[in-house]
Amino acid sequence: MPLTAAAQTATGLGSLFSMLPILLIFVIFYFLLIRPQNKKQKETEKMIAALKKGDKIITIGGIHGTISSTKENTVIVKVDDNTKIEFNRSAIASLVTEKTEKEEPAKKSKDKAVEEKTDTDKSEDK
Numbered sequence: 001m002p003l004t005a006a007a008q009t010a011t012g013l014g015s016l017f018s019m020l021p022i023l024l025i026f027v028i029f030y031f032l033l034i035r036p037q038n039k040k041q042k043e044t045e046k047m048i049a050a051l052k053k054g055d056k057i058i059t060i061g062g063i064h065g066t067i068s069s070t071k072e073n074t075v076i077v078k079v080d081d082n083t084k085i086e087f088n089r090s091a092i093a094s095l096v097t098e099k100t101e102k103e104e105p106a107k108k109s110k111d112k113a114v115e116e117k118t119d120t121d122k123s124e125d126k
Contacts, residue, residue, distance in 0.1 A: 047094075047095055048089045048090070048092055051067060051070060051075055051089065052067065052070065053067055053070065054066065054067065055067045055095055055096075056096035057075075057077065057093075057094065058092075058093050059087055059093055060092075060093045061091070063079060063085070064079070065077035065079040065085070068084055073088060073089060074087060074088055075087055075092065
C-alpha cells in the first residue's frame with residue numbers, strides 16, 4: 001500500500017517532533033556549558049599572553065609569586081628573596097589584582113567574627 005502525500009508529510013513531521021527534544025538539549029548544553037567555557041579559555045589565553053615583569057601571579061599549584069622575567073613559553077617567578085622558579089606559562093592560574101588582595105583580608109576578618117560569635121554562644125550555653 002503506497003502512502004499518500006498527506007501521510008508522508010505527517011510521517012516527516014512526526015520524525016521532526018521526535019528529534020526536537022534532542023536538539024533542544026544540545027542547544028541548552030551549548031549555552032550553559034560549552035560557550036562559557038570557551039569564553040573563559042580565551043580570557044585565560046589573553047591573560048597568559050599579557051604577562052609581564054612585576055606581575056603578581058598564582059600558579060595552578062597554589063604558589064604565589066612575582067614574575068621576575070619572561071621567556072617565550074616560560075616565566076621565572078620570584079617566590080622569596082633568593083628563590084626563583086621557572087614555570088610554563090600554562091601553569092599560571094591567575095593574575096593577582098589589588099581587588100583580590102583587598103578581598104582576602106575582609107574574608108579573614110569575617111571568619112574571625114563568626115568564630116568569636118560561635119565562641120560566645122558556646123560560653124553562654126554553659
